[in-house]
Amino acid sequence: MTVSLTFTDVVLETCCDYIKVYDGPSTLHPLLGEIREYRNQSFKSSSNDLTVFFYSDSSVTRRGFHANWVFVVPQPECGGHLYGSGLFSSPNYPNNYHDNAYCVWYLSAEQGQRIFLTFADVQLERCCHCDYITVYDGSSTGHPQLGKVCFNDTTHQVFHSSSRYLTVVFRSDASGVSHGFKALFTSSLTEDEGCVDCSSDNMIIVIQRSYLNSLGLNGNALYVDDHLCRPTISSTEVVFSFPLNACGTAKEMMNGYVSYTNNVRASQSQSGEISHQSQFLLRVGCRMEPDTMVQIFYKAKENISGNITGTGHFNASIAFYTSSSFNQQIYDSPYEVNLNQLLYVQVALNRPDNSLDLFLDTCVASPNPNDFKDRSYDLLRNGCPRDNTYYSYTSGQHYYARFSFRAFKFLRTHAYVYLRCKVIICPDNDYNSRCRQGCRFRHKRSLDSTYHTNTVTLGPIKLKGQRPLTGQRHDVKDSENPKE
Structure with missing residues (x-):
């Protein structure tokens, strides 16, 4: 609780006698106010201590003062709408925030600008599901979550909005408290700046x-x-x-x-000696973005090497190699292969970085480069092999991933096969990351709804000796599966 103090009567020698009120258990704490005559004055502490100091000199005396105090459950104001640039903090910062806090700050900037949010000081209860800060990329908590801050995270985290809006929520439970946090936000330059x-x-x-x-x-x-x-x-x-x-x-x-x-x-x-700047x-x-989409097509002599470009996305390339040693990349175009031939594929970050891991999440084949849903065949889904010829050499431990599979074709279609792979980028030192989890049969959440993805088309694989729209069925693994 906090202390609420109200002076109901004050008659002092105004020149020399006074009362001082301090926000804490001693006079070393912040001064809330000084009283020399009666006015309608009330004081509230930020914690459960308040100090009242009365002084009189050696001359004239008066009737003195009368005051009432009471302990109250604090309801500090927090949250609100903030614009442009500035700073905000948890209730009572740098003193302890209160239990059961729920504060929402709505940050906004001019049209065309983005918001940059930095946490300069974070000291919360050491329980990440008890007291925490959540940042949302938009004008409300219904927008995607950018991240969560808890404990004593002093890494000066920076969050970037994708629009002119950002929403910050602070929650505390009914148990322990701490000093809280201080955050600074600024608006980006507009495109014409x-x-x-x-x-x-x-x-x-x-x-x-x-x-x-x-x-x-x-x-x-x-x-x-x-x-x-x-x-x-x-x-x-x-x-x-x-x-x-x-x-x-x-x-x-x-x-x-x-x-x-x-x-x-x-x-x-x-x-000069001075500056006005x-x-x-x-x-x-x-x-x-940690989720990158790369796509290749094999046509029986097609080089499959290309980049994913775009602001804020890792460039990844995907290519065929001649053998499991992955020493010699195939540059022929198109890439013609035999049915059932072993194909070797490597997906890698264009800039080698041993502090990052690349994990193959999903690889899907299709006869149509614009449709990987209606007629498609999964080689890999959620890190789990779906094709019995699929073999992973490495995935999730390096900045590259390597795998092989046997060439096939789709029934009742032309001989082209297109391949699209989704990869996830993780910090190498994060042993709880998705990259380290491997096969996950039940997908906890849709990566497509959380991360941005890009695709790049690189020309199909063509099976040798196959004519367009014809081909014989052989070894159909599943009557519902369009792949042979």
Whole structure:
């Protein structure tokens, strides 16, 4: 409980006698107020202690004062609608928050902007399902969850919204409490001011010179966390382009995502003794989606090697190899194979990174490159082999995955077969990640609804000696299965 104190009568020597009220068990705690004459004054403590200090000097005396106090169950205000940039914190921060708290902050920015949220201090009860913070990517708790923060997470986590809205919820249960948290939020630049683009290879930062001019800055003054990395400057833009593992870029594993961040700074003027320009610091970053879709087709002599591109997604490539040693990639196009021939496939991140694992979640074959549902055949589903010729060499322990299967064709269709694989990217040091779980017969949730996916088409496999739309049935494994 907290203390509520009300002064009902105060008659003091106003020059020299006074009352002071402190928010805590001693006068060393924050001063809530000073009283020298009667006014309608009440004070509330932030915890279960309140200190009242009365002083009188050696001269005139008066009647004194009268006050009432009572213990109350606190109902501190929290949550609300916040706009643009600012900070917010848990109730009573940095003092302990209260039990059974439920606070919702609705953050919003201008149209075309995104919101960047950073937790600068987190000290919660050491029970992640008791007290926690949840961040949602949208204007309400009905939108996708970006992550959950609990315990004493001081990793300065950064969350990026995909729109102009972000929602933050803080909950505490009826047991232990702690100091709480402090969060800072800022709005991104609009597209006519600047943008950042990431792939598996590079971070590209583009800042419009018109925006810099409005701040009184010159493009030549800009640098990133590695001051040796300088931009190229055109008549309209200032552009930084460098590998993701260079120029001071920081990589962080967080909530199943991989985040790359850097900062754009401005050097101080070398002339004059004063500056009217505040320090310029622009935080830039990309959150890489851990779920990537790659797709290949085999046509009996088709090179299947291509990239998935897109801002904030890992570039992955998929290719055929000549043998189980995976030393020699096949570049023929099209790739012609014999029915029942062993095919060797590797899916890998384009930029090798031993701190990441790539897990093959699902591989689906289809005679139609635009439809992997109506007529399809599962080689792999939720990490579980569905084809008895499928063999995994490795999956979930490296930045690449390798497997083989025997070539087949679909009945009553042409001889082309298309293959699409879904892969998941996990931190190598997370032993509870999806990558380490292997085959999971019952899919707990749909990855498609949680992660963004991309596909890339790379041309079909063609079976040797097969004519379009013809072929003989042989060894049909299941009367309902369209694959032979």
